[in-house]
Amino acid sequence: MASEVIATTTASPPSSLRAFWNSFSENRGAVIGMYVVVAIVLIAIFAPVLAPYNPLEQFKGATKLPPFWVQGSDPKYWLGTDAVGRDMLSRLMYGARISLFIGLSVMLVSMVLGVILGLASAFYGGIIDVVIIRIMDLIMAIPSLVLEILIIAITGPSLLNTVIAITIVYLPRYVRLLRASAIAELSKDYVTAAKVSGVGKLRLMLVTVLPNCTAPLIVQAALGISDAILEASGLGFLGLGAQPPTPEWGAMLADTRDLMQSHPWVMALPGLCILITVMAINLMGDGLRDALDPRLRKS
């Protein structure tokens, strides 16, 4: 009888996903950030359906129209049009695609390469470790924007080269992170146990150790997306990123510098999009860090 009572009152511990969500959703800012990110992702995916016009189409008689809340706007173009009569709303929607593409591809490529190099350097040590760490130190010694300018000066300005340049610049973050956490894990008992029971090196790296390094990696990846978006828009603004007529937010901003005084909204809108996107991802990243890293949870 007594044992039955105990059995019914023992609740099973929440699954790790559930525990993560409980912890994450405590942070109101992080949840708001997540909703905004989801909205931006949906806009980016469904841009061809949602956008009223082709982002490159120029409407001759409708240049420099203001958005709907300003006098003299045209209800056909909600957020107005730019200097050559392209619909702002459509361009901004397609711009979300470009920015997210840059952010995600930089994150994915630099993370995968970083994980491989970081693990290799932690596991093999010796000359491999020295070479990898030296190269990463070199990349970090050159200020990011200057290194990106150097790479783009060699390869020429384009969207793809922007991605390549930022990926190289962000690589050391992942390599060093992975190397440090892998080295810390390597001295733990479960790794020794796995080694003793004859687990191969590759399996030890990828199956035994890697999953235990994922928490800081996820946080770094989330914040890496927003940093990459900011960086790419800065390059776009300098004319070194995506080339016109691509509707990249940073490049759109650079286009409108002459119109700044007479038509401020043409300049204001792309910048606002960058700010909202980056801020939402950062909010979410902060929440992820607090939820995944219990040491930081209290602060």
Add this chain to the structure above:
Amino acid sequence: MFKFLLKRLALTVPTFVALMFITFVMIRMVPGDPIEVRRGERGISPERLEMLRHEMGLDQPVWKQFLDYVWGILHGDFGTSIISKSPVLHEFLTLFPATIELTFFAMLIAVFVGVPAGVFAAARRGGIFDQTLMGIALTGYSMPIFWWGLLLVLFMSNTLHLTPVSGRVDLIKFYYPQVTGFAIIDSLLSGKPGALADVLRHLILPSIVLGTVPMAVIARMTRSSMLEVLEEDYVRTARAKGLSAWRVVGLHALRNALIPVVVSIGLQVGTLLAGAVLTENIFSWPGVGHWLTQSIARRDYPALQGGILLIATIVIIVNVLVDLTYAAINPRIRYGK
């Protein structure tokens, strides 16, 4: 300490060598003929081409060329600009004071706003004040600064007419000779009334723009570092002794909390010097960042090559100095490893 200094300096040598190698390779990888790229000429006759090749040492084996390049750098020869035909080092040194001035004031703003904001937020943790400040810090951290700069110009300069749109000083009203290259000092030396005020009016917006991101980073760091320190036993003891709350927070806790913050401030100086590229472009600030982007637009590759090498060198030196300062304050770094 001396041993640590030597070790730290030795570590920078391979970085310098690699840096020289990369910039050396760079000029060979840019699209177009190296002669055309270097001389800025097109359609050269074969005889003249041969002559130029010999003159520039391009008929030598590549390893010899590289050694010559390194030799030149070690003797202060960073190449010659195609456009101005003057040595890159000279151009750089002429423009660098403008960047230092801008960076210095940006850092000043960042520290004097960021640190108090972080301390107040930590002291009133979880309150409305904390949340507002951290919200602002997050916005600053996420800000595309070129947009922020344009917005400030739009409101402060074009609408309210409070600050000038670009440049370092109104040269028509206050022309003064360049003595040190630092506008603040030169304007004082010129003895013209109002010149210094005009220089400061030009400086304020670019400094705010460049200082925004470090300000946010410093505020966030100070806050989390303070929160950690406030949990320590000695802080509790100080409170138990009956010291006032602000004395505990502002004196006892802040001193220790600032150590990691000081290090991050130091490391940001290097990034800032280079990060001035965007800010200088918005305000047509005649510093090295602006010059670098102009060199790209003009395809002045030698200037770009030398400029990048010089900026990276300065950042490396700044980082070494920061490390040394840190080791001086914190003995654990010196003896550990």
